[in-house]
Amino acid sequence: MTPDEYCQQKAAASGSSFYYAFLFLPPERRRAITALYAFCREVDDAVDGVSEPQLARAKLDWWRSEIANLSAGRPQHPVTRALAPAAASFGVSAARLNEIVDGMQMDLEQSRYLDFKGLERYCYHVAGVVGILSAGIFGYRDPRTLEYAEQLGTAFQLTNIIRDVGEDARNNRIYLPLEDLKAHAVTAADILNARYSDAFATLMRFQARRAQAYYDKALGALPQADRRAQRPGLIMAAIYRTLLAEIERDGFRVLDRHTSLTPLRKLWIAWKTWIGA
Numbered sequence: 001m002t003p004d005e006y007c008q009q010k011a012a013a014s015g016s017s018f019y020y021a022f023l024f025l026p027p028e029r030r031r032a033i034t035a036l037y038a039f040c041r042e043v044d045d046a047v048d049g050v051s052e053p054q055l056a057r058a059k060l061d062w063w064r065s066e067i068a069n070l071s072a073g074r075p076q077h078p079v080t081r082a083l084a085p086a087a088a089s090f091g092v093s094a095a096r097l098n099e100i101v102d103g104m105q106m107d108l109e110q111s112r113y114l115d116f117k118g119l120e121r122y123c124y125h126v127a128g129v130v131g132i133l134s135a136g137i138f139g140y141r142d143p144r145t146l147e148y149a150e151q152l153g154t155a156f157q158l159t160n161i162i163r164d165v166g167e168d169a170r171n172n173r174i175y176l177p178l179e180d181l182k183a184h185a186v187t188a189a190d191i192l193n194a195r196y197s198d199a200f201a202t203l204m205r206f207q208a209r210r211a212q213a214y215y216d217k218a219l220g221a222l223p224q225a226d227r228r229a230q231r232p233g234l235i236m237a238a239i240y241r242t243l244l245a246e247i248e249r250d251g252f253r254v255l256d257r258h259t260s261l262t263p264l265r266k267l268w269i270a271w272k273t274w275i276g277a
Contacts, residue, residue: 127154151214
C-alpha cells in the first residue's frame with residue numbers, strides 16, 4: 001500500500017463529511033488534503049483510542065518527532081510521507097502541524113472549559129489551524145481568506161461539540177463552557193446523566209446560534225476572488241449547517257443519540273454546492 005493509498009483508506013473509513021468535500025478537487029490537491037486529514041485522524045486517535053494518558057502523551061511526542069522528520073526530509077510514517085509534497089507545494093508547515101498536536105494535548109490536560117475564551121482556543125488548535133492549512137491546499141490569492149478559513153474551522157468544531165455532547169459525556173468530557181451551563185441553569189451532572197429539560201434545550205439553542213454566527217462571520221470574510229478555489233470549504237459549510245439544522249429539528253436530542261446525514265445526502269449537498277459556488 002502506498003502512502004497516498006493509506007491516507008485515502010483512512011479518510012474513507014472515517015465516514016467524515018470532509019471526504020465528500022475532497023471528491024471534486026484536482027488530483028494533486030486531493031492527495032494533499034487527504035494526507036492532511038489522515039494526519040489529523042492519526043493524532044486524534046493517539047488520544048481518543050488510548051485509555052492510559054501516559055501512553056497517549058508518548059504517542060503525541062512521537063508525532064512531534066515525526067513532524068521534525070518531515071521537516072528534515074526523512075518522514076517515516078505513511079501519512080507524513082504523503083504530506084511531504086504538500087509541505088513543499090502548499091505550505092503545510094511543521095509549526096502548524098505542531099499546533100494541531102497541541103490541541104490534542106489539551107484533551108489530555110482538561111475535560112472541562114470554564115468559559116468560551118478557553119474553548120475558542122481549543123477550537124483554534126484542533127480545527128482553526130486545519131482550516132488555515134486547508135485553505136493553502138485549496139489555493140488562495142487574498143490573505144483575508146485565511147481569516148475565513150480559521151473562523152470556518154471553529155464553526156465546524158462548535159458543530160461537532162453540539163452533535164457529540166452525549167458521546168463526550170460518556171467519556172467524562174464536557175466541552176460546553178461551564179459559564180454557559182450556569183447561565184442556563186443546567187448542571188454538569190445533568191449532562192453526564194443525560195437528563196433532558198427545557199433548560200437544556202435552551203442551552204443548546206444558544207450553542208447553535210453561536211456556531212451559526214461563526215459560519216456567518218467566516219462566509220462574510222471570504223473574498224470573492226477566492227470563492228471558487230475555496231469550494232471544498234463551502235461544501236463542508238453546507239453539509240455541517242444542514243447537520244446543525246437536523247439536530248435542532250430533532251429537539252437537540254444529543255445526549256442519547258448521534259445525528260448524522262446519509263452519504264447520499266452529503267454527496268448531493270457537495271455536488272449542488274460545487275456547481276453553484
